[in-house]
Amino acid sequence: MIESWVIKDDTLVPVSSDAVLETLRSRTDSGRLETWLKSSSGRLLAFVTNAERAMVMLLEEEGDPGEHAVDPGAEGSSGGFVLANGQDDEYPDEDTVPIGEAFRLVAHIVGTGSWPAGVCRVVDR
Numbered sequence: 001m002i003e004s005w006v007i008k009d010d011t012l013v014p015v016s017s018d019a020v021l022e023t024l025r026s027r028t029d030s031g032r033l034e035t036w037l038k039s040s041s042g043r044l045l046a047f048v049t050n051a052e053r054a055m056v057m058l059l060e061e062e063g064d065p066g067e068h069a070v071d072p073g074a075e076g077s078s079g080g081f082v083l084a085n086g087q088d089d090e091y092p093d094e095d096t097v098p099i100g101e102a103f104r105l106v107a108h109i110v111g112t113g114s115w116p117a118g119v120c121r122v123v124d125r
Contacts, residue, residue: 003039005110009084014040017111021103028099034083037110047106048089050080054102055091058109065124069097069105072120095122 004014007023015023020037027035028051037045044066046057059066074093081089081096097105108116115121 002111003041003043003113005037005039005045008036008038008044015110017107020110021107024103024106031082032084033081037106039113045106045109047102048081048083049099049102050078050082052099053078053091053093053096054099055081055096056102056105058115067121067123067125068095069102069115070094070120070122071097071101 005020006012006014007020015037024035024047027033028049033049033051035047037047039045042061044059044062044064046055046059048055055068057066057068071094074096077090077092078096079088079090081091083089096102105116105119108114
């Protein structure tokens, strides 16, 4: 069974892999740079962006350190990752991915329940 996913702070209506991209783009365009999705099995998917790069994390449950997508070899760091509580974070670029790649990763996870084959990620557990 494939999980269904909802945006945690919205109507709790399941989103498809196509609809989640429209939602993420709309939220990013309106300055809502942090989005959490929750699956029907309790897993969490985080998308935090500065509109150029994004941190994509997949957690098995609340409190799990999870795993996140990485961009090996990326140099420098980027700021402007503003969380819902107003905290403004900066991350090394190798711990984030370009926003287009982040959209692809989120759509794939929402559509299949798993990371795409060959994606670079770090397990933080």
